[in-house]
Amino acid sequence: MATVTSRVASAARTWRSTYRMADYANLLFLVPATFFFVGWQIYPIIRVFVLSFTDYKYLERNPPNFVGLQNYINALNDPLFHVGLLRAFAFTAAFVPLTILIPLVLAVLIDRVTTPWLSSFYRIVLLIPAVIPGPLVFVLWKWLFDFQIGPVNTILVDWLGIFTRQTAPQWLGGTPLSLPAVIIMEVWWGLGYHTMFFLAGLAAIPKDLSEQARIDGASEWQLFWRVIVPRLLPILSILVVLRFGTAMSVIDEYLIFGGFQRTSPTYTWTVYMYDLAFRIGDWLQGYAAAIGWLGALIMMVFVVGMLYVFRSRD
């Protein structure tokens, strides 16, 4: 013990003596990352914030005027923004539980597979969707949900016989089913990735803990709720918050699935913001900026709230 502390102390001493003078030179390591961060992330966000207080229209020649909080007041009274937020919340409320609970169950099942080659085979196959980029997944599923040639309807009509060709569900094109269609696709895409998260968490639970619980007569159900879930809680809660954030700000899949059709359940506040900034009229980027910031702030209220509820209590 003594040798360890003295070694640490001497290490700390040399560290300090060698590098104190060079502390600020060490900032050089952060220069590449900072260049991109500041240039294409921090500066644009600040600029969007400033824009949100102006009536800036991209295609208009006149210089923008400062309008104070007018954009925010307009946004709060804009029925399209309300509907857009509600649609995003509806998607989030359905998507987040599914995309977390299904992988949780799957991970518990795979964790018990004791044959090594089978266990790694399962993991590899499950992770295939995770190495397909999102937009390519969306393009594929848009095709799968196609009314005419899509295999989803083929399975429902020809294989299962639940519907006929005439009554088969219209998944795309802004029908109410567009939302479940996006949810099914997202759960498919995230299945393997989230399962890996939980498998890593499960690997950290000592095996004799569950063995002991079994010997003490615990049922599998009790084991799951009393032993496994409490130990996965940190991973579970961080995933809930992260997925909430991504689900509320989803845009690519809505653009690919639903386009800019205002009645579609995929026309959320994010699509509305994009529509305003790059399509409608003179590109009302000042107003779009206010919509974006307002949506982000509302999201942050929920994120901070959840982080507070999930904070570690030890």
Next chain:
Amino acid sequence: MAAAIQRRHRRRFPTSLIARHAVINVFLVIIVLPLIWVLLMSVKSLPESYSTNFWPRQFDFSHYGFVLTRIQTLPQNMFNSVFVTLATVAITTFCAILGGYALVHVKLPGRMLLIWLLIASLFFPTRLLSLISIYEIQRQLGLLNTVVGLIFPYVTLNLAVSVLIMRGIFEQLPHELVEASRMDGCGPWRTLFLVLLPLLLNGIVVVAMVNFVGVWGEYLLAITLTNDQATRTLPVVLASAHSGMGQWAYPRIAAVYVIAITPGIIIFALFQRLYFKGLTEGAIKL
């Protein structure tokens, strides 16, 4: 007592085992079926592609040759995607290695603040919100509608995650190694490149993979910042090709699709051992 447990265990064993594997396999089928469908679609003959057959009656492999030679801009689009992806992955990985090293092994003022900033940025819809002004910045820099211009915003897409992953990997490395290298008179730069770099392989694979997947299929920035068919990347081309007619007949789209998703799957297959190792070492702990 032990024997009784053994017996109970053995009796319950087969049914639960079979049920477990059955459930897992149902999920595997759900994962794989869409991919097999698109693969089969890419080898169906043109008339058959409008039918709902799952298994093609006859195989027609000509679509791959067709899309690679007869669709005019497609080779250009593929080159754009490859170029942007390689450049972005290289730059981001470089930034992440230096950044992760700085946050762990180098004395740095304000280190905790930086870490918190990085973590906070993961919860904020940065990508969405910055879009409006990225368009303006790119216009002022003359980078609108250029392939090179895409690299700059692309680097930031997964930069925070990448730096945090590398930080996790650096924290696993024994501190004595760094100390020993310093005693031998290596400065922080030489310590990083001569001593630590070979030990970072798992982390580099994960970071490269995360960035590859993020950039190879990026859609929102690409469709906003580029305008011409010649500057488009593969995902944008694919997302707009759904007519089912002419050069974009279904089997041909499917062939482009298979070409688009294959590199990721091959890279993953090659590096999966390192990937899983890196994933458990650094990424999950974030």
